[in-house]
Amino acid sequence: MRVGLLGTGPWARRTHGPALAAHPAVDFAGVWGRRPEAAAEVAALFGVRAYEDADALIADVDAVAVALPPGPQARFAIRAAEAGRHLLLDKPLAATAAEARSVADAVERAGVRSVVFFTLRFDTGAAGWIAEQAAAGGWFTARADWFGAVFAPDESPSTSPYADSPWRKEKGGLWDVGPHALSVLLPLLGDVTSVHAAQGPRDTVHLTLRHDSGASSTSVLTLSAPPAAAGVAIELRGARGVASYPQDLTGPSTQAMANALDVLTSGATHACDARFGARVTEILAAAQDALG
CATH class of the missing domain: 3.30.360.10 (Dihydrodipicolinate Reductase; domain 2)
Structure with a gap:
């Protein structure tokens, strides 16, 4: 499975990147980031291509791994799902309950697979x-x-x-x-x-x-x-x-990420999908509202 990475922060460098590079069922296709210089750095770390355009990366792969803040993650996840790409997402799924539900709806409409990396559930x-x-x-x-x-x-x-x-x-x-x-x-x-x-x-x-x-x-x-x-x-x-x-x-987060990639690349299902991620986001939003 050709997988592209969206994101260049510490989590991308320390967990996503190493797991993608090492997984036997993954062809790590490249990296896109909101800062081109950071994308170039991460791409060099793992010997892959740095993309200047996120949609170009999405077009070149079978699946997208997202290591972005929750707001941008939701927007790119919807774009990738609508392009027919499977998704490896992070938590929280989105910055609002409505955005999270939109991600889950897009995944279900497109019929693509989704895995949300709740770390302990894959450890x-x-x-x-x-x-x-x-x-x-x-x-x-x-x-x-x-x-x-x-x-x-x-x-x-x-x-x-x-x-x-x-x-x-x-x-x-x-x-x-x-x-x-x-x-x-x-x-x-x-x-x-x-x-x-x-x-x-x-x-x-x-x-x-x-x-x-x-x-x-x-x-x-x-x-x-x-x-x-x-x-x-x-x-x-x-x-x-x-x-x-x-x-x-x-254990180490890279091993848990490898287990999440096992699910995504094998076509198996897991309880931690986009709909579960949306439900968690709804609860977080309700707690935020309760704080006043």
Whole structure:
């Protein structure tokens, strides 16, 4: 499968590019970016062509991998789907619920395949743990907390390669790490029926959800935790007791991306498609509205 990459930021360089270059079923065709000089740099890293025009890249490939902020991602995803190209997308799918639904609608109209890269759902260890807990069922409540340190307090300067990301500065932890939490909670507890949110320090959001299984969940989501407090905590409680996510279970993002490419290139289906990505975006937007 000939695959082109849209995007040139740290995620494209550290995850998409290496996975595309190494995958045995992928012919990595080239890179386009909003800054031509950045596209040239990324293309040189992987020995592929730098495209000056996104539509020219889309015309030359079978599928498009997108490593762009959510707003541009939605626009290019629709263009690629309408051109009949399969899609490997990132989360959040779009900057608004309406844009996300438009992506999912375009995918379905075109009959193309879509995979949205919710990292834990494609990580072998994490996906296995989620499937095991979903099969066990009977969960009464859950928490899924993501404490990122991308925008660390002033006394602890951030070393994150994503600290210069304008969309993360604008949207904060709710939109950046919220999709991770929801990608775990929804397969375990079911769809969300009500959303409540409260603002914490800096970009921190406290999220409370009710699910159609009757269970409830909470999430603390931030990109501005002190580095010493950063980390992920997932805990489920139910009739069988307590299940906690093992801290050392998650592997490198490049391997998870390779697993996502396995799905895309094989023609298999996966629960994390554009429609699921749109549903996650709808929940994020409802939480944003609840913040006022």
